[in-house]
Structure formats: C-alpha cells, structure tokens
C-alpha cells in the first residue's frame with residue numbers, strides 16, 4: 247500500500263526545556279513527501295528531541311511544525327523505531343509484529359495476514375513462531391521494523407536504530423530499509439552517528455550543532471536514488487562521504 251506521506255514544514259522551530267539552555271534554535275526545513283532525511287550531530291545536540299517534536303510527543307518552544315494538507319484531514323500516521331528493539335519476550339515474532347494492529351482491534355485473521363507479509367518482506371519468514379530470545383540482534387531489529395510498518399505509517403522516525411549492530415548486519419538493513427522505502431514511499435527522519443550511513447540512506451542530511459544549538463548545515467546527497475552494494479563500493483559514493491565529512495568538519499572536530 248502506498249502511503250500518503252505529507253510535506254512537513256518546520257519554520258523557526260526552537261526548543262528549550264524549562265529555563266534550561268536552547269537545545270534547538272531556528273530550524274527551517276521543508277521535507278518533501280517521501281523524502282529520506284538523515285539527522286546527524288554531536289551527543290546531546292537535540293536529535294532525539296527533534297524526532298519527539300515531529301512525533302508530537304514534545305512541543306516546540308517557538309516556531310511550528312506543519313504537515314501538508316491531507317485529503318482526509320487527519321494527522322499523518324507516525325511510527326517510532328528506537329535503538330533497542332523492545333519486543334515482548336513472551337510473544338512470538340508474528341504476535342510482536344501484529345501487536346499494534348491487535349491494540350487497534352483488528353481481527354486476528356486480518357492482522358495475521360499483514361504480519362506474515364511483513365515478516366516475509368523483512369526476511370523473517372522462517373522465524374514467525376520464534377520468540378525474541380531465539381533471535382539475533384539483527385533479526386530483533388527486523389521485527390521492530392516490521393512492527394512499526396504494520397500500521398502503514400506515513401512518516402518513520404528512526405533513532406539510531408542500527409547503532410548496536412555489526413557493520414555487515416547494518417549494511418544489509420540499510421539496503422532492505424531503502425527497498426521498503428522505495429516501495430512504500432513514507433517519509434523518514436533517521437538519526438545516526440555514522441556519516442557513511444547518513445549518506446547511503448538520505449536524500450538530504452540535516453546536521454545539528456550544540457553550543458550554540460543550531461542547524462549547522464543541510465547537505466543534499468547527490469547520488470542515484472537506487473542505492474546498492476555496487477554504489478557503496480563506487481568512487482562516487484566515497485566522494486560523497488568525503489564531501490559530507492568535510493562539510494561537517496566543524497562539529498566532527500569538537
């Protein structure tokens with residue numbers, strides 16, 4: 247099912263907690279429907295805070311975040327994915343995937359069909375009856391992704407989802423995530439500490455800085471949208487990573 251990803255417009259968004267210092271100041275950004283934006287910046291600069299504001303879990307102190315007009319006038323469906331897979335240990339893979347649908351009251355036969363499709367799409371077809379303790383870290387993250395996708399989100403918010411995984415597993419998940427993105431068309435904000443991962447995934451990279459809080463730069467990634475292993479090995483890709491690293495020099499050097 248193609249999502250109805252909205253345009254998302256940030257105008258002069260700022261955030262401070264109580265009387266504390268500014269965490270984010272003057273963020274202006276217009277994200278196109280279906281755009282994939284990587285978010286990078288030093289620890290504590292406000293990346294998680296930014297995602298929480300997009301999700302409506304935290305309100306900006308100044309400015310506003312607007313979602314483009316949708317035909318049905320509803321708020322877009324948003325899904326959050328964290329570094330920890332946070333699966334329920336007593337439920338099987340399929341039952342974990344379909345949990346949001348169950349909470350929403352969808353009948354068993356329908357939600358099971360969705361869970362089976364998502365399990366297959368994420369390469370978990372053979373593990374449907376397993377429990378979380380029987381899964382590797384990468385598989386747990388695949389279940390977490392499938393569960394997030396079960397509600398057909400319009401916007402995916404990913405907070406360092408692959409940070410704890412080894413490089414090979416992480417690269418595979420990067421490619422699989424992009425394949426799903428191409429097919430389903432949601433918008434994504436993806437927080438990472440890896441410049442390589444940020445470049446591989448994104449249409450644009452939002453670089454945040456701390457002290458003072460601000461948008462350091464927004465870097466367009468000028469690579470073909472089809473991102474494959476072959477692309478990852480190309481000079482073109484290495485050049486893009488080098489260029490992004492150069493433009494992030496100020497924050498990486500701190």
Ligand SMILES: Nc1ncnc2c1ncn2[C@@H]1O[C@H](COP(=O)(O)OP(=O)(O)OP(=O)(O)O)[C@@H](O)[C@H]1O
Nearest residue numbers: 263264266269287288289290291292293294295296
């Ligand atoms: N609920 C809160 N109340 C007060 N301060 C908060 C709250 N949430 C976050 N902060 C502060 O806002 C700043 C940004 O925190 P945030 O978690 O967004 O950083 P981050 O960029 O995600 O860091 P990391 O890379 O370590 O995950 C920090 O100084 C943090 O202490």
Ligand SMILES: [Mg+2]
Nearest residue numbers: 293294295405
């Ligand atoms: Mg964080």
